Amino acid sequence: MDFILRSLAFKSIKVRVVVLISALIAFALFSITLLVLFIVNSHMSAQMDALLKTRAHSVYGKLDQRIGYLIDNTVLLTKNELIVNSLIDKNGRKAYLPPLVDNFMEGKDVLYLNIVDFDGRAIFQTQKNIPLYNQSPRLRAALALGKVSYYIEKGDDKLVIIAPIEYYNTTQGAAIVVFKMGHVAQRALTNNDDIYIKLFHDNINIFSSNFYKDITYHSSLHTVENGSYLEQLNVILEIGLPKKIYMAPLQDIFLKLLLLGVVFISIGMILSNMLANGITDPILTLFHRVKNSDNKSEVLCSPLGTNDELEELAKAFDERSILLQHQAQYDALTDLPNRLLFLDRLQQSIKNTLRSKEKFAVLFIDLDHFKEINDSFGHDFGDKLLIIVGEYIESVLRGNDSVARMGGDEFTVLLNELHSENDIIQILQKIMELFRKPFIIAHRQFYVTCSIGIAMYPLHGKTPEELLKNADAAMYKAKDRGRNTYQFYTNDMTEKAYERITLETQLREAIVNREFEVYFQPQVNINDNKIIGMEALVRWNHPQTGLVPPGKFIPLAEDTGLIVEIDRQVMQDAMKQFQKWIDLGLDVGVLSINLSMIQLNHEDFIEFVKTTIKNAKISTDNLMFEVTETQVMKNPKQAIFMLQQLKDIGIRLAIDDFGTGHSSLSYIKRLPIDKLKIDQSFVMDALVDKDDRELTRAIISIANSLNLEVIAEGVETKEQAEFLVKNGCVEAQGYFYYKPLDVLTLTKELTKS
Ligand SMILES: Nc1nc2c(ncn2[C@@H]2O[C@@H]3COP(=O)(O)O[C@H]4[C@@H](O)[C@H](n5cnc6c(=O)[nH]c(N)nc65)O[C@@H]4COP(=O)(O)O[C@H]3[C@H]2O)c(=O)[nH]1
Structure with a gap:
């Protein structure tokens, strides 16, 4: 997981896709393996239970058969005349019983055998120190009832069979045969090497076969069918199969699945790599194209050939970059080339002109008093005027000339392939002519003029920036000359333009x-x-x-x-x-x-x-x-x-x-x-110039007749003041009285008077 997360943090989209798909395949395989193992395990477990049940059944059968055989034989022994006779014939006992008992005991794993009379006294026993039975409740019951009794003593592993000895339907004594249960079981349960068997009586293990502590087993406990000897003897069977045997097919399946998993994961990796290539190749192509595309190069992202959302994305990107490129190079208002593109075109013209030896010119056009129009009629109005002006200028240019908007009310024109200055004059006149006609915007008719500065290549500048700057300086000169005119650049203009910008x-x-x-x-x-x-x-x-x-x-x-x-x-x-x-x-x-x-x-x-x-x-x-x-x-x-x-x-x-x-x-x-202020130029010359004198008098009389106050400015002499009073103007401003004064000086002056 950590590896996946670290891989995901890796910047390559391809690695991420490969890792993700591989992880997905691995996870799917792992889940399938687990599921298969679980199913196989449950199946095996059920099979194993059934197998153990069958084996337990068989073990019980064999054991029960053996015990039955031993009981039957013991009963058969008591029916023997020699046994009956031995109870009364003391001499005969010694002679006949040992060979009879030896014969009986052969192959029966008898621990010892005891023949007792009705009082429980031993009249024959196969070995010394055999317990006394005369007080045994089980013997007493067997003798009294004349019934065979068999049992395993509590806390012991010995099978005891008591068979009564009958004589003319009267119980005379009993044969007591004792077997070691382990031996009995051992003989009965041959050919069971693959399983272990344990017999329990009263929770005590009375027999154990093939059980090894260091082996783990699949085991189960079994009780016997009703009515069997083992049920009457209260013997329980535990049976088990080594897990190794049980697990062998499971391990085999697991190994096969593991091998299959490795093969599948390898194939999955190859497939996911191919898949990842299929997914990421177009993305990476798009990425490289986007990376390689900048404003200057014209790398297009589409077509990618995927015909899907990615293709749409590439197209959208192209549309966006074309739009951005357009926005970067064209003026948003007029859709004319902007300063950037214009400079680029100038650079192109410089290159072409170097080859062709032709000239070209840059015109810098500024509308006269545009600010006032804008302020008076509103910006929307001003914008419309700029759009129209751009269109008009474009309409009078030749095919290989171009017009651009620098910003505000400034336009520039590039006039290519000029043979003489006369070519420029013709175009200049066409442009000036445009401004002689009224502009009509929002049903308003009004006149706008323009001032044009001209810079020629290579005479007035060698670089695009220099040409633009000099055309601009020439335009300012045209403005100084009273506007509504054009002006070619001369060398002294740059200094003035610089001063203007500094100011x-x-x-x-x-x-x-x-x-x-x-x-x-x-x-x-x-x-x-x-x-x-x-x-x-x-x-x-x-x-x-x-x-x-x-x-x-x-x-x-x-x-x-x-x-x-x-x-x-x-x-x-x-x-x-x-x-x-x-x-x-x-x-x-x-x-x-x-x-x-x-x-x-x-x-x-x-x-x-x-x-x-x-x-x-x-x-x-x-x-x-x-x-x-x-x-x-x-x-x-x-x-x-x-x-x-x-x-x-x-x-x-x-x-x-x-x-x-x-x-x-x-x-x-x-x-x-309320008031007219007579311009100081008239006042100053009123005494020396007849026209100015008459004009001053006229202004005073206009003011009087219109009931307006009148003041004369620029009064420098007493004579000028007297002339004004004589002609009806009593208010004056001028050096004769006061010069413009700073606050401190004037405050002193005012307080003094
Ligand atoms: N030779 C001579 N000159 C005299 C005499 N008496 C007054 N003057 C000058 O005449 C000008 C009178 O102001 P203006 O006609 O409004 O003409 C003003 C006004 O149009 C403009 N101006 C000055 N201050 C402002 C202002 O705060 N805002 C605006 N928009 N324009 C201003 O600048 C112009 C020039 O102002 P100033 O240089 O201060 O020049 C002032 C003043 O110093 C005189 O006896 N002889």
Whole structure:
């Protein structure tokens, strides 16, 4: 069992099957052997009992016959006239009795013989010291009744026969003949060498033949049939046969069975090995195929040729690995090749191009403002757009070109077998043309543009990774150039792309480490220079480079969506600080906070604002949010909807950098705003540039006519302030009054005044 268990623990399935089947065969054979032995044993035992019974019957018969013979002869002796005469003829006794008695005793194993008269006195005896019988109750009974008596004395092994001597029907005396039972039995039971025989009288062994202590016997006790001499003498027979004889056929069968078992187990082992091969060979084949198959090699597990569950398993495995391979190489959303497969194809193109000396190009395509679309219309909408864009791009490519999705809104295209740059331009124009038409998704019609970067092999990179990286850098350049355009890679782009990636990584760390600090720039009433509010302006307290102004990181933060978290941190810090000043009893007016429109599109934004206000314990009367005109005008309908929600919770709103975003009056009227902020570029040049002066005046009059407050930013001189007052704008923000200040400086400044 231990061996089986250890074998089962062995890792080879084949060994396990062989061991199990062999063990099964061995167990079956063992059980059959035991059963056969049991049946044979019971059968033998029954046979043996019957045999002993027959033999006992025969032994009894012979013994009984002998005793009967001795009794009859003794009776016959008493009938002899010489015996009768001897009772009265004292002289004749000596002369006639000895030869008569000698003759009688011959061949009868007589121990001694005694003739007694009616009084029990011995008138003849064969040897001296024979017991006196005259008082023997058995003799008295025999004489009195005139009946033959025979018995074995208790505790003795002698058979005594008393036969009365009759004369004219009168009992005159008796002949008493004593035999040694052992001798009697010995003579009667010849030819019984194979068995042992024991005779018992009163539990005392009076005869034993062929019994040896060191032999084990199958033996049994027998009592005699009714009416026999032995029954009257109360003699019991024990008879037994040596177990060796009895066991001989059994051992013979056992040996044969053992031999048969060994043969069967050997055949079983061979068969089980063959059987195991039949079972395990397909499993092992499957195992080796599975082991040899990895993502790169295309080893299939099926067919195994077994046409059973294993075949199904192999097929299922193939289907699964093909699916996994597909999933590993294709984008789940668009089913276009993914980055991995695209790099593989690039590698293939490099190999082919080395042979053919042709060129190929890599296009890196990024959708412009996809994040905003996604945030505004939902992810399902964005997903559908990506699928359509992938299909569209694929539709304008040649047979041996391929498009892939890198992730997000980034697609790449491999243009093979190019003869000149002109070939690329043609395809580029086809792609750009796709984006000139509106996209229609969920009954909405809208326009999306894309920026494309191009890297050529071998001019712009020798490895797939390098080509991709450079096409990506060129794409960023296209974005910088105002988007909706394409750009070929030039060597100076890599450095910029690297800077961009570094900045993005650092920005992410900055959010985690809360490296942003809020500066505040007071806003004043021009007439009395009294502070009417403050604008919260973020600064990045970079651990290595020190304070970084927003212009350096806000655009990237907006591009990557990181602005959402930055603005939230600013909002929390600014509100808390502002309330602290209020709590100090300082007159700080209204807090203006810059908001990115991306922020507004987030589902939980309103909830977040409410929580932040609650936590800062600030009143909405002290709050104003600023959104740039350019951002509002990107999707005015959406902006109206979102801003209204802020308005509903009591927050006032201002349009920042007003004058730069080409807003139409009809939209401004519908926006739920309270204030216009004249862009600093107009204010700064208002005194020197006629257009800017006119624009500033126009903005002020629009604000007045729409009943909106108006504030000018970027006021740096007294003259600029005077110009503004003269034209009806009394609120200003600028270096002329205050620069953006850190909390400590500003607190001192505020407490001083
Ligand atoms: N030359 C000159 N400049 C003046 C003068 N007065 C104010 N400024 C600068 O003009 C900018 C005014 O803020 P903005 O128009 O909202 O323009 C802001 C705003 O659009 C954005 N920004 C700043 N903080 C945040 C923020 O927390 N969240 C968001 N989303 N954007 C922010 O970054 C822009 C630049 O911010 P800053 O560099 O702090 O630049 C600030 C301020 O320092 C002046 O007299 N002369």
